[in-house]
Amino acid sequence: MFAYVVRRVLATIPVMAIVALFVFSLLYIAPGDPAAVIAGDQATPQDVERIRASLGLDRPFLVRFGEWVWNILRGDMGVSIFTNLPVTTMIQQRIEPTLSLMILTLCLAVSIAVPMGVVAAWKQGSWIDRAVMGFAVLGFSVPVFVVGYVLAYIFALELDWLPVQGYTKFEEGFFPWLENLILPAIALGGVYIALIARITRATMLEVLQQDYIRTARAKGAGQTSILFLHALKNAAVPIVTVIGIGIALLIGGAVVTESVFAIPGLGRLTVDAILRRDYPVIQGVVLLFSFVYVLVNLLIDLLYTLFDPRIRY
Amino acid sequence: MAEPLLVVENLQTHFRTPDGINRAVDGVSFHVNAGETVAIVGESGCGKSVTSMSILRLIPEPPGKIAGSIRFQGRDLLKLSEPEMRSIRGNDISMIFQEPMTSLNPVLNIGRQIGETLRLHQGLSAREAEAKAVEMLKLVGIPEPGRRVREYPHQLSGGMRQRVMIAIALACNPKLLIADEPTTALDVTIQAQILELMRDLKRTVGAAIVLITHDLGVVAEVAERVVVMYAGKKVEEAPVVELFNTPRHPYTQGLLGSMPKLGSSLTGTETRLAEIPGLVPSLKQKIPGCVFASRCPHATDFCVKVAPALEPKAPGHVAACHYALKEGAIAA
Numbered sequence: 339m340f341a342y343v344v345r346r347v348l349a350t351i352p353v354m355a356i357v358a359l360f361v362f363s364l365l366y367i368a369p370g371d372p373a374a375v376i377a378g379d380q381a382t383p384q385d386v387e388r389i390r391a392s393l394g395l396d397r398p399f400l401v402r403f404g405e406w407v408w409n410i411l412r413g414d415m416g417v418s419i420f421t422n423l424p425v426t427t428m429i430q431q432r433i434e435p436t437l438s439l440m441i442l443t444l445c446l447a448v449s450i451a452v453p454m455g456v457v458a459a460w461k462q463g464s465w466i467d468r469a470v471m472g473f474a475v476l477g478f479s480v481p482v483f484v485v486g487y488v489l490a491y492i493f494a495l496e497l498d499w500l501p502v503q504g505y506t507k508f509e510e511g512f513f514p515w516l517e518n519l520i521l522p523a524i525a526l527g528g529v530y531i532a533l534i535a536r537i538t539r540a541t542m543l544e545v546l547q548q549d550y551i552r553t554a555r556a557k558g559a560g561q562t563s564i565l566f567l568h569a570l571k572n573a574a575v576p577i578v579t580v581i582g583i584g585i586a587l588l589i590g591g592a593v594v595t596e597s598v599f600a601i602p603g604l605g606r607l608t609v610d611a612i613l614r615r616d617y618p619v620i621q622g623v624v625l626l627f628s629f630v631y632v633l634v635n636l637l638i639d640l641l642y643t644l645f646d647p648r649i650r651y
Numbered sequence: 652m653a654e655p656l657l658v659v660e661n662l663q664t665h666f667r668t669p670d671g672i673n674r675a676v677d678g679v680s681f682h683v684n685a686g687e688t689v690a691i692v693g694e695s696g697c698g699k700s701v702t703s704m705s706i707l708r709l710i711p712e713p714p715g716k717i718a719g720s721i722r723f724q725g726r727d728l729l730k731l732s733e734p735e736m737r738s739i740r741g742n743d744i745s746m747i748f749q750e751p752m753t754s755l756n757p758v759l760n761i762g763r764q765i766g767e768t769l770r771l772h773q774g775l776s777a778r779e780a781e782a783k784a785v786e787m788l789k790l791v792g793i794p795e796p797g798r799r800v801r802e803y804p805h806q807l808s809g810g811m812r813q814r815v816m817i818a819i820a821l822a823c824n825p826k827l828l829i830a831d832e833p834t835t836a837l838d839v840t841i842q843a844q845i846l847e848l849m850r851d852l853k854r855t856v857g858a859a860i861v862l863i864t865h866d867l868g869v870v871a872e873v874a875e876r877v878v879v880m881y882a883g884k885k886v887e888e889a890p891v892v893e894l895f896n897t898p899r900h901p902y903t904q905g906l907l908g909s910m911p912k913l914g915s916s917l918t919g920t921e922t923r924l925a926e927i928p929g930l931v932p933s934l935k936q937k938i939p940g941c942v943f944a945s946r947c948p949h950a951t952d953f954c955v956k957v958a959p960a961l962e963p964k965a966p967g968h969v970a971a972c973h974y975a976l977k978e979g980a981i982a983a
Contacts, residue, residue: 549753555709556748557741557768557819571758646758647803 339643346639350632357628358410362403364624365617375615376419393419410625416618420611425622428607435505436603439526439595440588442519447527447534448581454531455538455577456565459546470535477532482591486525486598493521503600522599526591530584537580541573548572574645582638589627654725655682656859657706657827661719664698664705668714671935675701677883678719683827688853688860690874690891692867692906696931698883699863700749703829706861707746708736723827742772745820749832751812755804761788761815762800768822787818790855792848810841817848821856828853831863846872867910871895876967879903882931882942885961889968899970901947902927941973949974 373390374381381389390396394405409416415425458470494502500521506514545551546569554568593605604623611619642649664676676698683689691699704710705717708728721728723744728736740746745768748754756764765787766780775783781800788796791814804812813833820828830849834842850873853860862874870877870891877894879887879902887900898904908925929946932938941959944950954973961969 549748549750550756552709553748553754553816553819554756554767555740556707556746558737558739558771559741559767560737568756568759572756574758647760648757648805 342643343640346636350636353632354629357632358407358625359403361621361624361628362406363399364621366399406621415622415625418611418616418619420614420616420619425618428619429604429622429626432602432604432607434507434603435601436592436596436605438505438508438515439519439522439592439601439603440585442516443523443527443530443588444581444585446523447530447584450527451531451534452538452570452577455535456542456570458535458539459542460561460565462543467539470539474532474536477528477535480528482525482528482594483598485528486522486595489521489525490599503598505601505603518599518601522595522601525598526588526595529587529591533584533587534577534580538573538577541576542569545569545572571645575642575649578638578641578645582635585631585634589631654722656685656687656724657683657861658722659702659706659719660722662702662705662721663716663718664701664710665716665718666714667716668935674883674934674937676705677934679878679880679883679885680719681878681885681888683859683861685826686853686857686859687876688862688874689876689878690862690864690870691878691880692864692870693880694865694906694931696934697880698934699865699880700831702880703746703831703861703863706829707740707744709746738772741768741819741825742823743825744827744829745823745825747813747816747820747828747830747833749835751809751816751836754816755812757804760801760803761807765800765815765819765822768819772823783822784818787822788815790821790852791815791818792844793818809837810844813837813841813845814848817845817852821852821858824856825858827861828858829861829863832865833862834869835864835866842869849873867895867906879906882938883934884942884971886943886972887968887970888961889965889970893965893968897965897968899964899968900943900972901949901974902943903970905946941971943972947974 371386371390373386373393373395377386377389387396394402406416413426415429417424418428421428454470454473458467461467490502493500501518504518506518508515542565550572551564551568554564559568592603593608595601596603596605597609604626607619608623610616611623659682660680662676662679663674666673666675679698679702681689681691691702693699701710706721706723706728708717710717717729719729723739728739731739755761762781762784765784766775766777769775769780769783770777785796785800788799793799793811793814799807804815807815817833833849834845837845846869849860852858860873862869864870874891877887877889877891878885879894879900881902887894887898887903889899894903895907898907905925905927909927927946932942932945938944938958940953940955940957941947941950944954947954951974957973959971959973961971963969
């Protein structure tokens with residue numbers, strides 16, 4: 339088991355290297371010349387050349403890539419072209435709201451979607467099942483920003499129960515934090531809930547047909563124990579996989595959600611950086627998101643062994 | 652005389668299907684005395700498994716529907732609430748299934764699965780249940796029970812898993828054990844071991860057994876009384892020796908005739924195995940006459956029109972056949 343963990347962690351290194359290479363080449367692939375942007379409209383070609391040299395853009399690709407990776411490993415992601423602040427500082431300032439939003443959405447979605455899927459599978463064909471499946475279709479088809487604006491309109495503007503937008507730091511208290519994040523989390527969680535509920539239902543339907551479920555019934559086990567212990571543990575591997583894959587959805591959705599609810603997070607930072615062609619920031623944020631995604635999938639691989647003893651490494 | 656442990660009367664288990672009602676079990680009655688082993692035999696699809704599942708009410712309702720009465724220790728199981736039924740399952744009546752490879756939960760360890768019934772029905776703590784599980788594993792002849800109790804089903808062989816199933820079934824000292832084809836999926840040598848084990852445990856635990864099987868060899872080995880089922884109906888019932896010596900129903904005779912005899916090729920008496928021509932009729936139409944008429948070598952027009960009643964042929968021996976009634980025993 340320990341050897342497996344070590345091997346699995348080591349295997350993430352080449353993945354991250356490829357991600358880094360891709361992120362770094364963004365600068366070349368993307369249209370527009372950052373040096374020209376910085377220099378402004380009035381600049382002469384000499385000015386642009388000077389700025390390019392000062393940014394190091396005139397040196398060979400691999401040299402710059404090596405230098406860039408080396409700096410990142412030392413915790414230096416470069417300096418923003420626009421604000422002149424170190425990228426790491428900018429990310430540090432913005433990371434809490436995004437992380438809060440994603441974790442809250444994850445917890446909310448899993449704790450709603452899994453029981454929903456389980457009950458739908460148990461009551462297959464009933465109105466509960468149909469309601470869950472209907473909700474899933476709705477969750478898939480309505481975009482985050484529509485849900486976001488509708489929720490904000492109803493609960494913030496009309497009912498005045500929750501703030502319309504903004505973010506309160508966690509250290510200022512759990513409830514103020516939650517008040518600001520609950521609507522964004524619900525808006526962001528819609529697709530995620532739909533995805534997890536559907537896969538839970540499908541997997542549970544299959545598991546509930548198995549002989550060992552009949553055995554559990556014959557032993558006198560209650561319905562709750564049959565569903566949530568005997569069946570759900572067997573259904574866990576596909577469900578956990580989808581939860582992991584869905585993190586990518588959350589990252590993408592967070593960018594939109596933060597714009598709708600004016601949350602000063604990494605999503606907004608990314609959008610702003612893209613609009614300003616602030617490459618060091620774009621690279622930093624994309625690299626961070628990729629790293630989180632790789633890390634989550636590593637965690638999920640390790641979780642498999644916890645749910646299914648047949649998975650051995 | 653006190654009432655038997657289990658009395659099944661006019662059991663009817665029907666399934667609603669898109670193309671009509673499937674009468675999987677249609678009016679079956681039998682009883683099991685305390686400590687007795689009763690075998691239910693018949694071909695695949697004759698309703699023997701559905702009968703056993705109906706006793707524990709493990710048939711999903713709907714589409715299933717169980718009618719009649721199943722009295723266990725004087726209580727009609729069909730009238731109990733679901734929680735009352737749960738307190739009987741795995742406690743007073745427990746069950747062993749045909750497929751040891753798939754009947755154990757792959758993601759829970761053996762100790763937990765044996766301990767589950769103990770925790771449910773006897774209120775043991777997790778630690779007590781595991782200690783008792785180790786004891787049960789020792790009882791069913793699993794070596795190194797202390798280590799095995801922490802293992803998972805995939806780490807055990809088929810025979811071992813069936814031993815674990817037996818350990819689960821016997822953990823709460825049930826009064827009745829229903830074994831649905833407990834040896835069918837196992838190697839012959841393992842079959843013998845499991846049968847031996849069941850016989851031993853029956854002596855020590857004193858549970859009555861309902862053995863569902865299509866293997867007459869197994870029946871001869873362990874049963875005291877035999878119920879023969881065909882197309883959802885009981886066609887014959889007799890003490891085991893009597894059934895093997897003087898089968899009254901043509902179907903029973905067919906079953907016995909289709910049994911291979913060991914060594915017959917060596918003694919030069921090798922004959923072709925008798926087979927029963929045709930298939931079990933569809934259970935979706937009501938058959939007015941004898942259910943076996945379409946495959947019976949002795950069937951007459953009368954058999955097709957009028958269903959034979961179960962008639963006593965000898966003490967403890969009943970059969971449902973006009974022919975057997977008129978002519979006495981049919982020469983096998």
